[in-house]
Amino acid sequence: MTERLPWHKAQALIEKHTGPVITARPIKEGFNSEIAVVINDTTFVKGLRGDHPRVWTQERERRINPHIRHVSAPLRWTETTGDWDLNGFDAIDGRTASYKPSSPDLEPIVAMTAHWPPAPDGVELKRAEHRWSSYSDRSELFTGDWLSHTDWSPTNILIARDGRASMLDWAWPTSGARWIDPACWIIWLIASGHHPAQAQAWASKIPPFAAAPVHAVTAFAQAQAAMWEDIGVHAPRPGLADAAARWVKYRTT
Template sequence: MQGLIEQHTGPLVSARQVTEGFNSEISVVINDSTFVKGLRTDHPRAWTQERERQINPYVRHVTAPLRWSRTEDGWDLNGFDFLDGRAASYKPSSPDLQPIAAMMIQWPTAPDGVELKQASQRWSAYSDRPELFDGAWLSHTDWSPGNVLITGDRAYMLDWAWPTRGARWIDPACWVVWLIAEGHHPAHAEARAARVQAFAAAPDLAVTAFARAQAAMWEDIAENAPHPALDSAATTWVGHRTA
């Protein structure tokens, strides 16, 4: 594998593992300039490598640009520009919250040439009104802080392997649950998300239905949730919206 990578990066001078925010068998920074992410071609999620290649041209302004890809010797590899930064903090006092909201404003419409699930499909098992979540916009949906990189005064969204087509307010709504889990009062979390105009203008009925869907989802997958408080945070959000 080293030989495959060196064909794109030049001789290997340094390599360090990345352990946060990526569901890959290989996540490594090469020569402090290239982030290589990869899965074996027989891995059940190997298709996510191609999905990320398809999406990258549309989100290069808010993520690490893809520079090369290679499928050979049983490996599927993607090579991105390395963005030197740190994982975001969602704490109430965090200075990262403003650049994250500013980043979300730049989300594009979902590309027609890429097959994506609609949000109604994504959450159909958790809502009796999933059609309220549909739309034409690209949504990332996985707001684990490890996927949000802070570099200087900018935020970048990484790991676009599981994008969804939905309403423009979906991602700010997903973020609300994480904010509550990190200590925000639900009203304050919604106020943060409302800095994205699409969320501020979203129909109350749709957002409340989505909050219920999030609560049902996080309850269902609580044992495997990436944050122990997501289940209770989503339930707290529903309580706030229905009080």
């Protein structure tokens, strides 16, 4: 976990792009960025110090943004001078998604995934078969040429007033099978109160998941269970390891 720092440490750099700061709303959700703040109700600024070990994720977000801005927030500017690496996005006026059973947000989330692009050429991406190779001896089953977000924390989805869902925080863009993202979503749905069958029914509304090879999805569920178990108390919320284990049990018994 990265501690949030007061955004005004980078105020001069931010103001180069936004003009004078009239309002600043620091964001509590998420925990990987040192700075996360909405400036003047128009710009979301996300930043790490230039020497932070995960500063490469800022560059990944910049490179992937042109390919996903239609389902996310457009990147407007970048500032890498001084001690900081800052990305300035359009601020989305919305609320964090709810994954609870009967949440009205689940349908718009399914609709959003219809606009996912293939893995773009010329953008460095993680590869699904490498990311989970230490948790599966069949990780080649996860290979594919589709773009996956992979971090399905509901804090990474904002629901606008018109009900539309946007997926934020593209720090770990990954190429993989087209069913990987719905499969990642399932674990969060179970952790949020869905029975595994119900969670799979939601994911199956996304056609590539409905058509996914059964043995590949089971291998992925097992890899996720092993990963969340390994992450243990450092997980972004409790219950994910248990949810993944319940999903595996449901698929294998």
